[in-house]
Amino acid sequence: MRICIITATPLETIRGSGTARAVQALAQALRLQGFDICWLTPRRPFLWFTFDRIEFNLWLRRQVRRLAPDCVIGIDMDGWLVAREPRRWLHIAAPKGILADEARFERGWTALSMRLQAACERWHVRWANRTIVPSRYSKTRLAELYGVAFERIGVIPEAFDIDGWCAKLRAAPRRGSDEFRVLTVARFYPRKDLGTLLRAATRTRGMEFRIVGDGPERRKLHRCSRNLHLDDRVRWLGNVSEEQLADEYSACAVFCLPSRQEAFGLVLVEAMVAGKPIVAARAASVPELVQDGYNGLLVEPGDFEGVAEALERLRRDPVLRARLGAAGRIRAEQFALGRVGKLWAEEIGLLQSERQVVS
Numbered sequence: 001m002r003i004c005i006i007t008a009t010p011l012e013t014i015r016g017s018g019t020a021r022a023v024q025a026l027a028q029a030l031r032l033q034g035f036d037i038c039w040l041t042p043r044r045p046f047l048w049f050t051f052d053r054i055e056f057n058l059w060l061r062r063q064v065r066r067l068a069p070d071c072v073i074g075i076d077m078d079g080w081l082v083a084r085e086p087r088r089w090l091h092i093a094a095p096k097g098i099l100a101d102e103a104r105f106e107r108g109w110t111a112l113s114m115r116l117q118a119a120c121e122r123w124h125v126r127w128a129n130r131t132i133v134p135s136r137y138s139k140t141r142l143a144e145l146y147g148v149a150f151e152r153i154g155v156i157p158e159a160f161d162i163d164g165w166c167a168k169l170r171a172a173p174r175r176g177s178d179e180f181r182v183l184t185v186a187r188f189y190p191r192k193d194l195g196t197l198l199r200a201a202t203r204t205r206g207m208e209f210r211i212v213g214d215g216p217e218r219r220k221l222h223r224c225s226r227n228l229h230l231d232d233r234v235r236w237l238g239n240v241s242e243e244q245l246a247d248e249y250s251a252c253a254v255f256c257l258p259s260r261q262e263a264f265g266l267v268l269v270e271a272m273v274a275g276k277p278i279v280a281a282r283a284a285s286v287p288e289l290v291q292d293g294y295n296g297l298l299v300e301p302g303d304f305e306g307v308a309e310a311l312e313r314l315r316r317d318p319v320l321r322a323r324l325g326a327a328g329r330i331r332a333e334q335f336a337l338g339r340v341g342k343l344w345a346e347e348i349g350l351l352q353s354e355r356q357v358v359s
Contacts, residue, residue, distance in 0.1 A: 001034075001035055001036065001070045001071065001348075002035070002036045002037075002038065002067075002068075002069045002070050002071070003030060003035050003036065003037055003038070003069060003070065003071045003072075003073060003348075004037075004038050004039070004040060004064060004067055004069035004071070004072050004073070004089075005023065005026070005027060005037060005038075005039055005040070005073050005075065006039075006040045006041075006060060006064075006072060006073070006074045006075060006078045006079040006082065007019075007023050007039075007040075007041060007074075007075035007076070007078050008041070008042055008046070008052075008053045008056050008057075008075075008076075008078050009023065009075065009076070009078075010045075011023065011024060011041065017187050018096070018187075018264075018265075018266045018267065019075065019076070019096045019097070021266050022096050022134070022158045022159075022264070022266060023075055023096070025158065025159040025160055025161055025337065025340075026073075026094075026158075026159055026340075026344070027039075028159065028161060028337050028341075029159040029337045029338070029340045029341030029344060030341055030344060030345075032337055032338055032341045033341045033342065033344070033345040035345075038067055038069065040060055040063055040064065040067070042056050049113070050113040050116055050117055053077070053078070053117065054120070056078070057077070057078060057079070057080060057081050057082075057120070058081065060078075060079060060081065060082050061081055061082055061085065064079075064082050064085070064089075065085075065088075068088070068089075069089050070089055070090065071089055071090040071091075071092065071348060071351075072089050072090070072091045072092070073092045073094050074091065074092070074093050074094065074124060074128070075094050075095075075096060076094075076095050076096055076097070076099065076117075076121055076124075077099065077117050077118075077120040077121035077124050078124075079091070079093070079124060080093075080120045080121065080123045080124035080127065083123075083124055083127035083128045084127050087129075087355070090129050090130075090348065090351050090352065090355065091127070091128045091129050091130075092128060092129065092130050092131070092132055092347075092348075092351070093121075093124045093125045093128035093130070093131045093132070094131070094132050094133075095121060095124075095125065095131070095133055095138065095142065095263070096134065096158075096263060096264070097138075097263040098118075098121075098133075098138055098141050098142050098145060098146075098263060099114055099115075099117050099118035099121045100114075100115070100118035100121070100122070100141075100145040100146065101141045101145060101261060101263075102114060102189075102191060102261060103115050103118055105189070105190040105191035105260070105261060106189075106190060107190075110216070118145075121146070122145075122146040122147075125142060125146050125148050125153075126146065126147070126148060129351055129355075130152065130153075130154060130347070130351055131148060131152060131153045131154070132153075132154045132155070132156050132344075132347065133153060133154070133155055133156075133263070134155070134156065134157050134158045134263060134264040134285070135155065135157070135263060135264050135284075135285035135288050136155055136285070136288060137263070137284050137285035137288065138155075138263045138264070138285065139153045139155050154347055156340060156343045156344060156347065157264065157334065157335050157340060158264050158266055158269070158335060158340070159335060159336075159337050159340035159341065160266065160269045160270075160273070160332065160335040160336065160337070160340075161337055162273055162332060162333070162335075162336050162337070165246070165270065165273050165274075166273060168242060168243060168245075168246035169246050169249065169250050169273070169274055171243070171246070172243070172246045172247040172249075172250035172251075173247060173250075174250070174251075179206060179207060179208040180206055180207045180208070180253050180254075180315045181207070181208050181210060181251055181252040181253050181254075182207055182208070182209045182210070182252065182253070182254050182255075182256050182311060183210050183211075183212070183248055183249065183252035183254070183255050183256070183271075183276075184197055184209070184210070184211045184212070184213075184255070184256050184257060185211075185212040185213060185245070185248075185255075185257075185267045185270070186211075186212075186213045186215075186257065186259065186267065187213050187214070187215040188213055188214060188215030188216060188217040188218050188221060189215055189216065189217065190217060191259060191260050191261040192215075192217075192257075192258070192259045192260075193258045193259055193260045193281070193301070193302065194211070194217070194221055194258065195221070195224055196258040196281075196301075196302055196303070196304045196307060197209065197211075197256060197258050197304075197307065198221070198224050198225055198228055198230060198234065199228070199304035200256075200258075200304040200305070200307035200308040200311065201228070201230055201233055201234060201308075202228050202229075202230065203304065203305060203308035203309075204308050204311055204312060204315075206315070207233070207311065207315065208233060208235065209230075209233055209234045209235065210234075210235045210237060210248060210252065211234065211235065211236055211237060212237045212238075212239075212240055212245060212248060213237075213238070213239065214238055214239050222236065245270075246274075249270060249271065249274040249276065250274065252276060253276070253314070253315070253321065254276060254277055254278070254279060254311060254314050254315075254321070255267070255268075255271035255274075255276045255277070255278050255279070256278070256279045256280070256307065256311065257278070257279075257280045257281070257286070258280065258281050258301075258302075258304075258307060259280070259281060259283065259284070259286070260281060260283050260284065260301045260302070261283065261284045262283070262284045262285050262286055263284070263285055264285055264289070265285060265286060265289055268280070268286070268289045268290060269289070269332055269335050271328065272289075272295060272328035272329060272331055272332040273328075273329065273332045275325040275326065275328060275329050276325050276328065277295070277296055277297070277314055277320070277321050277324035277325050277328070278290050278295065278296030278297070278324070278328065279296060279297050279298075279299070279307060279310045279311055279314070280296060280297075280298055280299075281298070281299060281300070281301040281302075281303075282298040282299065282300055282301065283301045286298070289331070291331075294324070294327050294331075295324050295325075295327040295328040295330075295331050296324055296328070297310040297313070297314070297324075
């Protein structure tokens with residue numbers, strides 16, 4: 001069976017962020033199940049992302065007909081016009097982050113452009129044979145925001161290449177440090193709430209905060225860090241290579257993500273596989289991945305004092321850190337390529353059967 005994956009998101013992990021990782025892992029998982037995968041991606045880099053993305057989608061229809069796949073998987077809004085084609089193929093919409101949900105944290109032009117994309121995503125999930133989202137939170141929000149019936153939405157977690165990530169972690173140099181390292185990996189968007197992390201840092205001692213990523217809030221966050229006199233405690237690492245990222249996970253003591261909105265949170269799985277305890281906000285899909293007291297500690301969104309207390313608790317208790325980290329490794333097995341690939345294969349098989357009955 002031939003599956004065509006459509007995405008306008010750059011597949012380089014730095015430019016494409018978590019969506020790129022998720023889409024590449026999905027392709028790996030499907031190949032393991034014997035599916036033939038082809039791609040439709042932009043022919044050139046985008047200059048004006050929203051408008052170029054719409055143009056890309058206008059170009060898609062003829063290309064999909066040429067490839068003649070058995071099934072199309074459209075990522076986020078991409079493929080919404082293809083979903084209107086006469087049913088020559090199965091069409092699955094696969095939002096990685098619900099655009100209308102993410103847009104509520106933005107302002108100005110960014111919010112406007114995201115709402116425009118969300119309108120396309122809304123038609124995509126309504127016209128597709130089936131929508132697959134990575135969390136129960138995403139299912140609820142998609143139904144609320146886009147008016148899609150619950151029974152037309154399936155939940156399959158993101159796939160993760162555990163073996164590949166473990167190989168990178170093993171290759172990372174073992175570095176010693178006198179300070180307790182706290183790692184955060186995130187795009188600098190308002191919904192990631194990195195200001196809470198910085199305010200928490202002012203309430204801790206003997207910790208080094210290392211932040212991987214970049215994004216539109218960079219200047220604001222750097223200014224906040226300076227105003228809080230954190231320049232000697234916070235290390236802004238920018239975008240890094242996969243090898244450098246594995247090095248950072250290997251060397252940290254705790255992973256911290258104060259985000260207020262996560263459709264899934266692949267960085268949480270990266271931390272779990274690395275055997276690191278997690279401190280995160282009890283928000284969105286995070287409690288579906290991080291169970292308080294089992295593989296991490298959860299605090300209320302925006303509670304910087306709670307974040308600081310959780311970090312201090314883990315600093316003082318190496319036994320707790322080891323227990324939470326070990327539990328995380330076990331939890332991460334739920335997202336292995338083979339397991340997630342089987343769930344997708346079952347979903348596609350069911351859709352094929354339903355289609356044959358209708359025809």
